[in-house]
Amino acid sequence: MRAYWELxxxxxxxxxxxxxxxxxxxxxxxxxxLIRASLLLSxxxxxxxxxGGYSATEAATYVWLGQALLAPLGLFGTAExxxxxxxxxxxVDLSRSVNLTASYWAQDLGRAAFxxxxxxxxxxxxxxxxxGLAMPGTPGPYLLGFVSILAAVSLNFMxxxxxxxxxxxxxxxxxxxxxxxxxxxxxSGFLVPVTWFPGWLLDFARATPFPSMLQTPVDILAGRTDGxxxxxxxxxxxxxxAVLLVAVQVMVRFGSRRLVVQGG
Amino acid sequence: xxxxRDPHAPxxxxxxxxxxxxxxxxxxxxxxxxxxxxVAGQVLLGVTExxxxxxxxxxxxxxxxxTLAQTLLVFGLASVAxxxxxxxxxxxxxxxxxxxxxxxxxxxxxxxxxxxxxxxxDFQLRRVGRLLFGAxxxxxxxxxxxxxWDAAKILLATITPLAGAAIFCALFxxxxxxxxWILDGRQFANAFTYGxxxxxxxxxxxxxxxxxxxxxxxxxxxxxxxxxxLVILGLDGPAGIPAxxxxxxxxxxxxxxxxxxxxxxxxxxxxxxAGG
Numbered sequence: 001m002r003a004y005w006e007l008x009x010x011x012x013x014x015x016x017x018x019x020x021x022x023x024x025x026x027x028x029x030x031x032x033x034l035i036r037a038s039l040l041l042s043x044x045x046x047x048x049x050x051x052g053g054y055s056a057t058e059a060a061t062y063v064w065l066g067q068a069l070l071a072p073l074g075l076f077g078t079a080e081x082x083x084x085x086x087x088x089x090x091x092v093d094l095s096r097s098v099n100l101t102a103s104y105w106a107q108d109l110g111r112a113a114f115x116x117x118x119x120x121x122x123x124x125x126x127x128x129x130x131x132g133l134a135m136p137g138t139p140g141p142y143l144l145g146f147v148s149i150l151a152a153v154s155l156n157f158m159x160x161x162x163x164x165x166x167x168x169x170x171x172x173x174x175x176x177x178x179x180x181x182x183x184x185x186x187x188s189g190f191l192v193p194v195t196w197f198p199g200w201l202l203d204f205a206r207a208t209p210f211p212s213m214l215q216t217p218v219d220i221l222a223g224r225t226d227g228x229x230x231x232x233x234x235x236x237x238x239x240x241x242a243v244l245l246v247a248v249q250v251m252v253r254f255g256s257r258r259l260v261v262q263g264g
Numbered sequence: 265x266x267x268x269r270d271p272h273a274p275x276x277x278x279x280x281x282x283x284x285x286x287x288x289x290x291x292x293x294x295x296x297x298x299x300x301x302x303v304a305g306q307v308l309l310g311v312t313e314x315x316x317x318x319x320x321x322x323x324x325x326x327x328x329x330x331t332l333a334q335t336l337l338v339f340g341l342a343s344v345a346x347x348x349x350x351x352x353x354x355x356x357x358x359x360x361x362x363x364x365x366x367x368x369x370x371x372x373x374x375x376x377x378x379x380x381x382x383x384x385x386d387f388q389l390r391r392v393g394r395l396l397f398g399a400x401x402x403x404x405x406x407x408x409x410x411x412x413w414d415a416a417k418i419l420l421a422t423i424t425p426l427a428g429a430a431i432f433c434a435l436f437x438x439x440x441x442x443x444x445w446i447l448d449g450r451q452f453a454n455a456f457t458y459g460x461x462x463x464x465x466x467x468x469x470x471x472x473x474x475x476x477x478x479x480x481x482x483x484x485x486x487x488x489x490x491x492x493x494l495v496i497l498g499l500d501g502p503a504g505i506p507a508x509x510x511x512x513x514x515x516x517x518x519x520x521x522x523x524x525x526x527x528x529x530x531x532x533x534x535x536x537x538a539g540g
Contacts, residue, residue: 020448028455034475035462039320042470046324130472175301175390179308186312192319201315 003098004106011110022115025071026122033067033123037131040192052195057134058222062193064127065218071119072112073152073214075190077160079177082167091261100256101161101248108157109150136223144230145221151237152217155209158244159184165248168255189215209240280376284384292389299390306393310343313465314401328467334497335467337405341489342465343398344425349432351391355382356440357457360450363443369537378532379437409497417496420510427513428464428488434520435460435483437528444531460485469502476504484516 015022040059044051054062070076081104084090093100127133136142163180167173185191187210194205194215205211216237220230292299321327321335330338355362362368362382371381402425411417439453446452463471463479468490471479479485486505494501495510 018448020446021451024446024449024451028451028459031455031459032462034472035459035466038472038475039466039470042328043320043324046326051323170298172295172298175298175305178302178305182305182309182312186315191312191316196319196323198319198322201319 004102007098007103007106008110008113011107012114015111015114019118022118025119029067029070029119030123030126033064033127034130036067036191037063037127041131052193053224054193054195057132058224059193060127060131061134061222062218064123064131064133065221066190066214067123067127068120069149069152069214069217070190072115073149073217074108074112074156074160075185075188075214077156077163077177077181079164079173081161081164082173082177085164085167085259088261090259094256094259100252101245104161105154105157109153112153134222138223140227141220141223141230144227144234145217148217148220148230148234148237151234151241152213154241155213155237155244158241158248159209159213162244162248162251165251165255168251168259184210184213187211188213189218209244212237212240277376277380281380281384284381288384289389302390303393306390307397310394310397310401313343314339314397317466328470329499329502330467330469330497333405333409334493334499336401337409337497338467338489338493339465340398340400340402340405341424341428341493342461344395344402345428345488346432346461346464347391347395347398348425348429349436351388351395352383352429353433353436353440354388354391355385356436357453358450359440359443360447363447363535368535372532372535379528382440411496412498420492421496424489424492424513427517430517430521431484431488431513432457432460434517434524437521437524441524441527441531444534456483459483460488464488464490466490468505471504473502473504476502480505480509484512484520487513487516 037060040051040054040063041056044054044056044059049055051059081090084093093103096103124133159180160177163173163177166176170176187194187205187208189205189211194202194211197205212233216233219225220233225233317335317339318332321332325331327335362371368378371378371385374381406421435457439450439457442453443450460479460483463475463483463485468476468480468486476486480487480491487509491501491505491507491510492513493499493510494505494507499507501507501509
């Protein structure tokens, strides 16, 4: 356990050295937030008050929380593992006395812990200044929201890790990576809340783990759901996490048997 | 391919360019499965961008003063322009990697303009997937949007995708040049390149007023598709994007390209290498 804690800490430190990147990310997320918020607010004004259960301030809050959590949740993932398979460095990873999945997971949690403040706070400040935010006044949503964020970071990690693991079987994962990211960004509610979708797409989205990766923590944090509902949503997140964890472990097991690393 | 080129003739830039591009294309087509999944990914990217727009528009009778068919015209024009720009200049988006990995040094010592090499080194045929979807959206939009055509509108509809492509090329170029100064600042540039794409494909009237001004007169993203669509559809624009801006696409593309080329040359001049 100690090893994973140290891995998470060193990953936190590693990301904390790229300050310019963090500032640039916060800037871009704020600009996108402005665009996204204006589009949703314009539609809500035309519709006359609310769409999909979101009033103007609630939709704006949704956008800004999404822009703030985008980086910490790891919505764009990395292709680090696939790169290491290509270069052969994966051999080093596999010969270490730590579990492959757990070591990458711990490092991703360390990254997320760093990203929360420098990349998360600026969009929220911009949002509060431009459109105002509707945040709950009781501690409950924040506590459950914290748990939900942890679960969502882990879910996003598992999703991208599974795609990276495909590199044990195929030479180039870029196409799969792209397909996954495009579908996930849409169905997680990152672009537009899933309740705005036409019925058929909403049903489809709800049958996937994707809304648990973004919309769930955002809705819980914004206090849109009461305690029991929020608990049920976190439960669903944990269920999906268990499913993905099993899938990833199976992939690691069979994939590492297939893997051939050239050279020595 | 092994046609009648005299092996002793001097290799002109144009011949070299043809050789480079055809070598690129052959190498990409070599792995058929990987290529097809890449193209499918690009088509799907276009589809989700449209679904994103549709998920908003289907809730309201008009979005930013436009019907679904009219927003599709904006979307189609923007997609075609962005896909072309990305095809030619998309590589400059990851300039910081090129600099950090030392790849730039290799490009600099070859007797060809760096920009030409960048454009051909990443002539990604898979991006054609996005172009095809954008073109399909554009054709459908032109058929269903009920346009009262005249000569001026036909001219505008023809030059708009090209001017838009040039604007995106210039934005990518500026993004690449910027990364010479801010090595970790790739994401800054994304606010204007990908942010520009996002704005370009949406009805500009739905944006906050300051955002309209920023993305029309500073980063000319609304001039790519929305402003010309206003002219083609005979609509009035919002306060920040009056309909007359619909004709600004070509002059803007020329001026912006010139400015960004100057910035690019300054960036290359400034580069001192990282040793090695």
